[in-house]
Amino acid sequence: MADIVIDRVVKEFGSFRALQEVSLTVNDGEFVALLGPSGCGKTTLLRIIAGLETQSSGRVVIGGRDVSDLAPRKRRLAMVFQNYAVFPHMTVFENVAFGLRMQKASQADVRRKVERAAALLHIDGYLDRYPAKLSGGQRQRVAVARALAVEPAVLLMDEPLSNLDALLRLEMRTELKAVLREAGTTTIYVTHDQTEAMGLADRIAVMYGGKIDQIGSPLEIYATPATRFVGGFIGSPPMNFIKVRCAQGKAQIGAAVLPCPVAGGDIELGLRGEDASLTADGAGIPFDVRVVEPMGSHLLLTGSIDGQLARIVAPPTAKVDAGARVGLSVDPSRLTWIDSGTGRAMART
Amino acid sequence: MPARTSWIPYALIAPSVIFLGALFLVPLVQTVWLSVSAGDGLSLENYQRMAGDLNFSLAVSNTFLLTLVVVPIQVVLALAMATMVTKLDKGRDLVLWVLTIPLGISDLAAGLAWLALLQNTGYLNSALYALGLIPGPTGWLSQETPWSLFFAIAMAEVWRATAIVLVILIAGLQLIPKEFSEAAEIFGARPWTRFRRITLPLLKPSLQSALILRTVLAFEVFAVVYALGGRNFPVLAGEAYVWQNDNQNYGVAAAYAVLIMAISLAATAVYLRVLRTRPEQLP
Ligand SMILES: Nc1ncnc2c1ncn2[C@@H]1O[C@H](COP(=O)(O)OP(=O)(O)OP(=O)(O)O)[C@@H](O)[C@H]1O
Ligand SMILES: [Mg+2]
Numbered sequence: 001m002a003d004i005v006i007d008r009v010v011k012e013f014g015s016f017r018a019l020q021e022v023s024l025t026v027n028d029g030e031f032v033a034l035l036g037p038s039g040c041g042k043t044t045l046l047r048i049i050a051g052l053e054t055q056s057s058g059r060v061v062i063g064g065r066d067v068s069d070l071a072p073r074k075r076r077l078a079m080v081f082q083n084y085a086v087f088p089h090m091t092v093f094e095n096v097a098f099g100l101r102m103q104k105a106s107q108a109d110v111r112r113k114v115e116r117a118a119a120l121l122h123i124d125g126y127l128d129r130y131p132a133k134l135s136g137g138q139r140q141r142v143a144v145a146r147a148l149a150v151e152p153a154v155l156l157m158d159e160p161l162s163n164l165d166a167l168l169r170l171e172m173r174t175e176l177k178a179v180l181r182e183a184g185t186t187t188i189y190v191t192h193d194q195t196e197a198m199g200l201a202d203r204i205a206v207m208y209g210g211k212i213d214q215i216g217s218p219l220e221i222y223a224t225p226a227t228r229f230v231g232g233f234i235g236s237p238p239m240n241f242i243k244v245r246c247a248q249g250k251a252q253i254g255a256a257v258l259p260c261p262v263a264g265g266d267i268e269l270g271l272r273g274e275d276a277s278l279t280a281d282g283a284g285i286p287f288d289v290r291v292v293e294p295m296g297s298h299l300l301l302t303g304s305i306d307g308q309l310a311r312i313v314a315p316p317t318a319k320v321d322a323g324a325r326v327g328l329s330v331d332p333s334r335l336t337w338i339d340s341g342t343g344r345a346m347a348r349t
Numbered sequence: 350m351p352a353r354t355s356w357i358p359y360a361l362i363a364p365s366v367i368f369l370g371a372l373f374l375v376p377l378v379q380t381v382w383l384s385v386s387a388g389d390g391l392s393l394e395n396y397q398r399m400a401g402d403l404n405f406s407l408a409v410s411n412t413f414l415l416t417l418v419v420v421p422i423q424v425v426l427a428l429a430m431a432t433m434v435t436k437l438d439k440g441r442d443l444v445l446w447v448l449t450i451p452l453g454i455s456d457l458a459a460g461l462a463w464l465a466l467l468q469n470t471g472y473l474n475s476a477l478y479a480l481g482l483i484p485g486p487t488g489w490l491s492q493e494t495p496w497s498l499f500f501a502i503a504m505a506e507v508w509r510a511t512a513i514v515l516v517i518l519i520a521g522l523q524l525i526p527k528e529f530s531e532a533a534e535i536f537g538a539r540p541w542t543r544f545r546r547i548t549l550p551l552l553k554p555s556l557q558s559a560l561i562l563r564t565v566l567a568f569e570v571f572a573v574v575y576a577l578g579g580r581n582f583p584v585l586a587g588e589a590y591v592w593q594n595d596n597q598n599y600g601v602a603a604a605y606a607v608l609i610m611a612i613s614l615a616a617t618a619v620y621l622r623v624l625r626t627r628p629e630q631l632p
Contacts, residue, residue: 050535052531052534052535071534072531072534072535073534073535073537073538073539077535078535078536079532079535081528081531081532083526083528085526085528085529085531085532087529087532087533087547088529088551088630088631088632089550089551089626089630098533098536098538099537102533102536102538102542103537129629130627130629130630132628132629132630132631132632133629146532146536150536
């Protein structure tokens, strides 16, 4: 058992609060992606779990053991650093073997495990080289192989594939997921690439400004964002937010009328670009198209609803011209209503 | 890339080359010339006189012994101090400043300070006498007590010149990103293993500089020895001084100078070779 419980962890750097009461539970064998914009505290949280940074308050429990005050090496985990931290004075082989050597593994064991990790990450051709002679992406894979070689129960990865080209990244990410699932490794995976998080993770924790805004399965996060930030951060194009006025439980946009979750007042309507469809007769929510971008698999329409910027996804064969006004129909159950004051989603009915 | 900038590096080092040539190379050639000329022709007479002198073999063995004892102690001490200083969060600069005070003291002044401590009527004897450990003034620095004299000189040298090693090593330690040590710790390395397997190899370039500097200076040791022991503890540079000033024999003095230079150059060559870092192993 190697579950991770992060209990109200706060981290202050001087007067700056990098983490504000972060709580997160990662089950044994689960793969959780930490997703968030640059500077939101992802690395800081990972370093606190690893013990490289001391939390200002709160606890970290791994496998039922409170490790809050333990040295990193006693926490029995492996980590891939954001800037790799591959040892420059050791060959790729010795780098990957480092953890095994520290565990005093037998020579045959070391060789077998290093070769397996290296093959998985396609660095088996460079085992005798020094890191200075590798490309950034190759160095990054050495860092991942070094962490996988020790077959850890808990694995922390800080943007481990950020430096690979799109194709290799896709391949690595599939293989990584298969290996980690098979080994039952509890994984926290930091990324700011949402497709990576969506594709890999059992659950995603979206961080923003030192807080976790929402934790949930990729589908939950996508379909029912908990805050305006999550809706706007996840999905491409991001969720549209349209300010509307409710009266008597109804909101009116053009000629269309939508049911509101509140009786009256100003709120925001969160609408995913792909949840709207063009009506044949131009009825429904009026949408003024300004730009039409053919993306191959779909058309990306940029324009305005009620004078507010919106992006809508249409089928590739749709006949839409820039400058036209079209009508949109939406499924009310797929809408997100946001309280303008708090930025949080309102309870769904 | 076209070779359009190829002359710029040479132009840039030209001033220092000229400077070195005028103030270093010319005296060097003169010294070598002086050492091999006797009477009106070239001869090795000066070297024969040097080697035949009563104090010569003693000076050689003393100088080597002092270097072999002092330099390793200084490096180990400086490594320990540098590791501690870089771990400090607060007051780092103050501690470093205090530790480097001996650097600001001239070597003769340092020798005289230790003489005041250790001579017959010095502070050490007064303290030992007050404690009832010795019956009266005891000589520590005479010819009859070569080991305590050696010990005193070594101690004064360690006190005086460890700081320069410390400064170089601290500069080197600060260049090593902390992630390397952190990664090693995550993967289970204990402090001593981290030091041996990560810090020390990455510190090799600085260690090399410090060792070259300290060793060369150790072979030239003079003022501290002169202040504490006079000619009771002959060293190479001291003999050069004696031949130059007391004996007025510039030829033999020059021979000593050339010998010291040859030893220094040889030591430097050894360090450059043994402690070289291959470019692909640099961070
Ligand atoms: N040692 C430190 N001292 C002071 N502030 C720090 C320190 N480390 C991080 N911070 C601050 O804490 C915040 C979070 O940093 P962190 O490195 O965790 O971001 P991140 O989410 O990993 O960003 P990125 O995606 O760019 O890697 C940042 O605003 C950063 O400036
Ligand atoms: Mg980061």
